[in-house]
Amino acid sequence: MEATAGNAPHAVELVALSKRYAPGTAPAVDNINLRIPAASYCCLLGPSGCGKTTTLRMIAGHETVTGGDILLENRNITRLGAAARGTAMMFQSFALFPHLSALDNVAFSLKMKGVSRAERHRRAQELLDRVAMGHLAQRKPGELSGGQQQRVALARALITQPRVLLLDEPLSALDPFLRIQMRAELRRWQKELGLTFIHVTHSQEEAMALADLIVVMNQGRIEQVGPPRGVYNAPATEFIARFMGGHNVIQTSAGKLAVRNDHMQIAPAGALAEASAGLPGTVTDVEYQGSYVLLGLQAQDAAGASSVSVMLPEARFVARPYAPGDAVHLSWAQADAHPLQA
């Protein structure tokens, strides 16, 4: 499966890329093809062990490839060293050196390259100014807030002038409140800098909030590629429907369907002509969620008894409440039912 965006140049292209850590074992990455448009925010998303970190590390040059190629702006970088690729990496919880000032953290890779002290400090200061951290250049990471540390980490990654920034679960160690703040900031910086970001996450919520392009991986393969709304609204497979959440997977005589739980229609049993398409069901749980009420149900579809959920706007629930044990009729508009590939 491939993602393209018209004729826009591609920042990164993966061609039949594979990784097998040991002979005779299942591939961690299995023959994937992907095009990531320039200046886009791409999230590699999937459950633990699906191969997303291995893919990112191969792009970074931190892991060898078993087969296939990696192109960066049409340049084959598959066998180049990490420092020669035009990529930079931002790690979990930013991995700043605690004993160095913000300025020296940012200047660190230039020091390793032998750039003079005056020149590396000048360039580090310029980048800190760019991310609105110039006035705190002498502070150590422990004297900075989470958001300020993220900006220092970003400046440190940018000092090598990468074309592509690779982010390995950068928000996973933060508390939920800070994580939401920080992801908004990452997204803002990506747009402002006009760089391509490739961000690994196992959180579908994070991917939907950040990405222009979501790449969902499963068992070393790419299962679906598309913008967040495309992937969420029209999951291609049962795996995607269940992994993205918020969907019911319903077996009908014609095949399997995904229907978003906020697109389900519910009525008391007998209130509708039972001939209309749909399923009989029984309410099992009622959960108040603020602006919505989530109903859990057991429904009878072509596979037998299935768990189904229905998300009702609070006002609709209050106007016509349901309680555990109620017999109901569930239905959906044809346009809201997405057939799933077998």
Ligand code: ATP
């Ligand atoms: P997580 O979110 O848990 O990091 P992931 O989707 O990033 O998962 P990978 O870390 O890419 O997945 O791992 C993919 C597969 O490769 C897994 O089965 C994992 O056990 C295996 N694997 C990863 N690194 C190595 C390694 N260095 N040696 C051997 N096997 C590895």
